[in-house]
Amino acid sequence: MPDPLLPKPAVQPSSVTVNGLTLALAQTRETVSIGPFAKCLPDLNAALASAFGATLPADFSTTSGHDGLQLTRAAHHQWFAHAQAGAGLMARLVPLCAGLAALTNQTDSRVTLCLRGTGADAVAAKLVPVDLAPDHFGPGSTALTLAGHIPVILSRPDVTPGLDFTVFRSFARSLHHDIHVAMKGGIPNSERV
Amino acid sequence: MRLNCPHCGERSLEEFTYRGDATLRRPAADASAKSWVDYVYLRDNPAGRHEEYWYHGAGCRAWLVVDRDTTTHRVHSVRAAGSTSENTRLNHEHA
Structure with a gap:
């Protein structure tokens, strides 16, 4: 008798906080x-x-x-x-x-990881090669790019500091790990201006 | 070098992969062996403006045609391969 399929969150824990930055799994x-x-x-x-x-x-x-x-x-x-x-x-x-x-x-195919807090851009810039300057990537902007080696749809939902990473569900744990490591690495001195 | 992707905007060269000469045209099925050898194996090495296929693997994952000067690296235009203008041009050339 096979095990029944049970709904599980794509990443656990669904929210982590490091140095005032929060990485959370968005509501489906x-x-x-x-x-x-x-x-x-x-x-x-x-x-x-x-x-x-x-x-x-x-x-x-x-x-x-x-x-x-x-x-x-x-x-x-x-x-x-x-x-x-x-x-x-x-x-x-x-x-x-x-x-x-x-x-x-595509409801089950992708999940969104939300990075929020001051310095979110500096942390995200460790992983993504696109220009995140507000005058170039402002609220409502979206970019197809790579976060490390993982294809993502990157978006800036509004004016509050933060970015959304929409990713294939099967890559979510790897991406969550990469962003978490980047958060723990802190904000580079070059971004502290 | 940066390429101005028609879908994603200006992106760094590292996001793209060169995929070859965009001016090659497949010979007719009954073309001579010489034409086929030329199509399959022989490539020009032009000095000046040249059209090349590039693949935007770290972005929109689209194939692009880049009009680039091989002597100055100046990029004159970037358009989507298979776009209306591209098809129009190919149809015109094949007519």
């Missing part, structure tokens, strides 16, 4: 990837705008719409739609995107 959100069919992007954007008041961002950023919907550009010609757990996101998107885009439920 419903996530659906949207892959527009050829030449369907204008019609798809029109449908999303009418239903949610938001369109797929053309650059690597996140936009917000009605009912807590967030649209993030996640790859070349692919976007993620996020909504709170229980929102029934897929059920709402299926009729809206019929004939316009391929939809895939």
Whole structure:
């Protein structure tokens, strides 16, 4: 008799604090990837705008719409739609995107690690090669990049000091370890200006 | 050297991998053996502007066409391989 599948958090403990910096596992959100069919992007954007008041961002950023919907550009010609757990996101998107885009439920495929606190950028900069300067990577910005050797979707959700790392669930423990080590290493003197 | 990825913006060279000459065109199936040898094995080493394929492995994971001057390293343009302009150009060349 096989063991039953039991839901377990992607990382444990779900929150760690080091020197005032906190690394926490984000609440699971419903996530659906949207892959527009050829030449369907204008019609798809029109449908999303009418239903949610938001369109797929053309650059690597996140936009917000009605009912807590967030649209993030996640790859070349692919976007993620996020909504709170229980929102029934897929059920709402299926009729809206019929004939316009391929939809895939990604809720269990990725998790988000949230790094918060003063100095979060300096710690993240040990792992990611992108320019995190506020005038270059401000609130709402998103980047596909590597954190160490792990592919991540990096985003800055708002003006509070912090960054979100969205990663494949199977890589979450490794990424959590790497960020935790970077946190324990402290903020480099070069960043203490 | 930095490349201005059309999807990700300006990124460092370390994020990209050179993937070869972007000007090569596959010969017709009934082309001569010489044409096939040239296509498979022989490469020019141009001095000046040249189009190259680069892969953005540490970013959007897209294939790009970089128009680069091999003598000055100046990058004239970077566009997505397979983009509309790319297909238009290829179709035009094959017409």
